[in-house]
Amino acid sequence: MRIRNLYDPPTMDDRAPVTPWAPSGMTASSKTTDEGCEITATGKGWCWLYPPEPYPDGLANVVWQKKDGSYLVGIDNMTVPIPEGVTVLTRLCGFNDRSLVTLLQNAGLPLVFAATDHPY
Template sequence: MRIRNLYDPPTLKDRDPVVPWVPKDIMTASARISDEGCEITVTGDGVGWLYPPLQDGLAKVVWEKADGGNLIGISDNDTVPIYPGVTVLVRLCGYEDASLVTMLKNLGLPLVFAASDHPY
């Protein structure tokens, strides 16, 4: 069975940039919207925290990173760590039922997928 992504969530190009919280005395954080998405830059020693986006009636909303990974704090907290460097967020992914995310994580599958021969 071939697996491909059939989900096309909205991009972050038309949204305001999101800036993570960082301890002001040892770190800095900034964000800007680029052609690729929301580019977050964190400098200093330590870790910053990105708060979850608005749920908009959904059970869970998470950010998708440009490298295909997802920032998820669904298991124990809604905030996610942001480490020094550049992180690019490209999409917001929403789910009506958080159990779907848990099931896919336990199976080791990407968060959004569908079998190409059974798209529904």
């Protein structure tokens, strides 16, 4: 199974900050900070964050790591819900087999455990 680190702030040399899609009645913005990609969503409900384009080839799932160490796991089309407020993202990994996300979580390992920049 393949895992690729697709996004590695705070340097973010290879990716621009991504802005979630916001439904009517909400707004979303993003900016690069020293801590990562800071997303601000206002309004009631959820915004939806898509992986940065070009979409990664051959990947079944993406996982965004948040500043607090928790994860946002992509759903079927690799998007994740973003709640209202401020969310800071620090890494994006892509997986070519969605079952690997479950395997790593069940083993108690971080989802970036086997990424190319964190060899095991």
